[in-house]
Structure formats: structure tokens, C-alpha cells
Amino acid sequence: MIEITDIEKIYKMGGETVKALNKVSLSIQEGEYTSIMGPSGSGKSTLMNILGLLDRFDSGRYMLNGTDVSGLSDSELAKIRNKEIGFVFQSFNLMARMNVLENVMLPLVYGKVPYKERRERAIEALEKVGLGDRLEHLTNEISGGQKQRVAIARAIVNRPSVLMADEPTGNLDSKTTLDIMRIFQELNSEGTTIVMVTHEPEMAKYSKRIVHFRDGVIIKDEELTPELLPEREVE
């Protein structure tokens, strides 16, 4: 599904150049749950942003669902982000003036889905993350863990082919972190492809594959049997 070959990304800061990605090749299949690990500054976020079509790369090739994305226009990229990719950010990035339901409906607004269907699908997604009873709350009225669950509902509401999360629990305590990991496992078991950036082995152990990164190159790519989290108990 995701197929990158010899991707390079170079940042120029004044006179200095930083090679954030150095000929990275990686392929991710449908239904996988992949963690990208590595020390800070190793290029994890850079890779994630390129995979998520938020950033462009300097050389190499990126095939997403059989399409070469390097030739696409900005608005075509926006359309693919809307339809095929769901993002979960470390700092949630919810719309402060919208309530929970409106936040989750937003990708469907950009996808031109009619209101009634938008509402139904958003409620369905929110029920999946256990927030079916918080629809009208404003985002500053809920906890950090709940915010990230809203963000996950928003990421999956348009049924993307891949969910991308960059340090999704970086701002959460350990208990809520486990909640998020449990949701990810549930989504993956239902067929959602997940790519997650993390620097904590504690989190990576719940995924099925770990790609280790250092200084812009992949140093290790391992399959593992994920540690399964118990079923979510009803709140």
C-alpha cells in the first residue's frame, strides 16, 4: 500500500544542510500496525510528514495505493489526505471553538459529505472511541485523553486507508496512554492500517512491527508478536 524508495529529505538552515532522510526505502502493507522508533532528531517526524503528504521530498519515489504522489498538485494531495489518510497529532490539534461532534465532522465537510450522513458517521466514530455521550462538549471541557480520542475519531471518520500518529501519547499520562493503545489495537484488529511514531519501547511493543531509525536511515526492521491489551471495560 505504501511503497517508498530511496527517499531523501534535506533541510537547509543558513549555510548548513541537514540530511534528515538518507535514501530511506520502506514498504507497508494493508492491515499492518507499524511503529517507527528512534532517538530524537533521527528523522521520524520528517518521514511521517512525507508519508502523510504534508511535506515534499527532495528525491526518491513514493507510491501510495499504486499512485506516484510526486507529480500531484497541492489540491490533489489535499484530496488524498482527506480520503486516504487519518492524522493523530501529539498536541491533538482540535478546533477550540467547535464542539466534539463538529470536530469529528470536519474531514467530512472537506469531503463534501451531506450533513445527515456526516453526523451519523461522526457519531459512529465517536462511539468507537467511547465518547458517544460527549457530542456537544466543547474541546476545552474534556480531558487530554478524551481529546486524543476525539482526534482519533476525527482521523478514522472518513475511513482512511492508513492512520498516522506522531507521538500520539506524548502529552498523556500512562493510564490514558494505555487507553489510546487499546483503541489502536482495536482499530487495527478491525482492519485499519496504522503507522505510529514513538520513541518509547513501552508503546512500540503493542504494535506488530518496529522500524528503527537513526540519523535518517533505517537501522533495523523487526516483526513482533504484539502484547495484547485486555478488552476495554465500560466506563
Added chain:
Amino acid sequence: MFIKENFKMALDSIFANKMRSFLTMLGIIIGIASVIAILAVGNGAADEITTTFSELGATTISLNANDPDQSGDLITNDDLNVLKDSIEEIRYISPNEQMNGTVSSEDEARQTVVSYGTPDLQFVSQMMSSTLVEGRYFNQVDFDEAQDVAVIDEDGADALFGRVDVVGEMIRVSVAQSQMNLRIVGVVEGSFADMQGAFDTSQIPLFVAMPHSTLSNQVPQLAGMDSVIIEVETTEQIDPVSSQVVRLLELRHNSVGDNVYNATNFLQALDQVNNVLSLFINFIAAVAAIALLVGGIGVMNIMLVSVTERTREIGTRKALGATTRTILIQFLMESIILSLIGGMIGLTIGIILSNIIAGALNIVPIFTMGSVALVLVFSTAVGVFFGIYPARKAANLNPIDALRFE
């Protein structure tokens, strides 16, 4: 992107910062309110002037002869008869001239203003009322035969004789060193009837009207006329009758093409007054438009701040699938709605303001659909014009740069 969602989002963000939005709109509010008030009061004043002028003489032609050597024979009483007989649309025609002099009865002598003309004088003169209280006005026979007759007003009758029923009494009028004994044939309503006792009327000259033919016989140097008042039936007749009159007089006096005669009317004067007024209105409106411009810059400023503040929001929206165009429309919509709300508030304040000002000036303010449309178009234009730059700035943000923005 659906218009409805955009609209709601714009309103949400405007109302999220009520105070700031209001301050942003202030320039637009002031600008629109002044433009509306100036236009309404200005148009009200223009309308007031038009009405006044029309009552004065929307059907009045003033005919003048350019008579540098004072020959006094460029317009004769014969001319007036011919004009009236041959041009059907002429209702009244008369010179409307006044001379200062004195008038006396056996007991009393007073300053007077002597008006003279044809029997139509009663209809074209503003000097004396045409409402008779005793007798009759001097008529065509009096005029043709140059009878020694006169009409005075009630106040004059009272001053000279101490009573009003003075028809048949003789008065002595002297103007330009000539004396005339005239018999009173009629008394018209007094000019100062409603001012009785308000001030000492004995210092005010009396009014006397008499046939021009009679005066010409007695005072030959006043035989000539160089201006005549013509009344027609309708305003539309003014132009055709004016040119007919001028042509006929030129033919009768062998002066075709010499530009001796010219006919003017109040409407031309009115046009001039209105031109000056509208120049003035437009000037003030232009000054108010500068306030609007400043308001627009305020909108742009706040929108730029807003774009910076919401950089991460923009990045998130782009990550969720918003295109450059969607973001552009969102921010443009916001600045347009901001300007439009400002425009509406300005319109309301402008209407209140013009009622207050017009009330003080004792005129009726006039609001046209045009000025309301102007407000809508202008505020939208301000919103678009000053919103486009910030909106483009927002729309062209690179998603990852926007998301990383601290």
C-alpha cells in the same frame, strides 16, 4: 466546501472575539454611518430646495432683453399682446417691475413701492397678494385705455384712510419726479395682516399696483421694459415656449441671431443650486469614504493577526483535507462578514443620525434603495479588497510549516 459551514465558521470566529471584532468594525461603522447620514440629509435638503423652487416658479419664464443703450423699446406692450395672442401656452405675461416713491391721501403721506405691469401682474407678482377684499384688479380695458387706476393692499388703505372700503377714493402717487392722481379700484389682502402689532408697520413702505400703460403715459422714461415674467401651464412647456418667445421677438425687432433676448427659468437656477449641493455632498461623502478606507485597513490588520494566530489551525485543516481554495474562501468569508456586519451597524447608526440631524434642520431625510445597496456593495468590496491579502496568506501556507508553527 459548503457555504453554510463557511458562514457558521466565520460567525463563530467573529463572535469568539467580540470586542476585537467590534473595534475592527469601528472604522467601517463610522465610515458607513457618515456616508449614509450625509447622503440622506443632503438628499433631503436638495428635495426641500427643489420643492421650494417649484412652488416659486416651476412654470415661470423670465424674459430679459439685453439693452445696453437703455433704448427701452426692445419689449413693448404691443409685443406682450402679440405674444399672448399667438402662443397658446402662455397663461400670463407681464413686466414685474417696482419703483420707489410716495403715496398720499388727503390726510397721510407714506413711502411706497409701486408695482406696474399688465393685468396679469396680479398672477406673476410676489409683491402683493392677489386675493381681493374690495373691488377688482385693474383689467384689460384699464390697461388698453391707460386709465388712471390703482390697486392697494389693506394695510395701505388702513394707513392712508383708516379703513379698508376705499374703492373710488383718490390717491396721489409720485415716482421719478412725476405725480399721478389715481383712483382706487380694488383692495387686496394685507401683506402684514398676520404681523399686526408685532412691530411698527408705519416705517414699512406701502404697496401700490397700477397699469404699465398708465405709468408710461405719465412717466415716459419708464415706458420701456427689459424684463418680463411669463407663466405657462406646465413645466414641460417652459423650454418650447421660451424659444418661441425669443424667436418671435427677434422677428418683430429685426434682431435674429443678435442674442438680444434670453429666457431663463427657475429650474435652471435650481439645477445650479443642486449642482453645487451635490458637489458638496459628494465632497463630504468622499471624506467619509476615507474613514471607510481606514476601516478596511483595520479589517486587513486584524485578519493578518488572525491568520498568524490560527496558523496551526490552518495547518490542521489542510491535514484534514482543506484545499488552498477552501482556506481562501474561509478567511475571505470572515472578512466579508466582518465588513458586512460593520456596514449594517453603520447603516443603522447612519439612519438614526440622519433623523437627528434632519430633525434639527427641519427637513425630511431621504433614504434611497441606492444608498442601502451602496452600503452592501461597499462593505462587501471592503471585505474582499482588504481580506484577499490575509486570506491568500493563510491559504498559501505550506501544511507542515503551518502545523509546526509555535
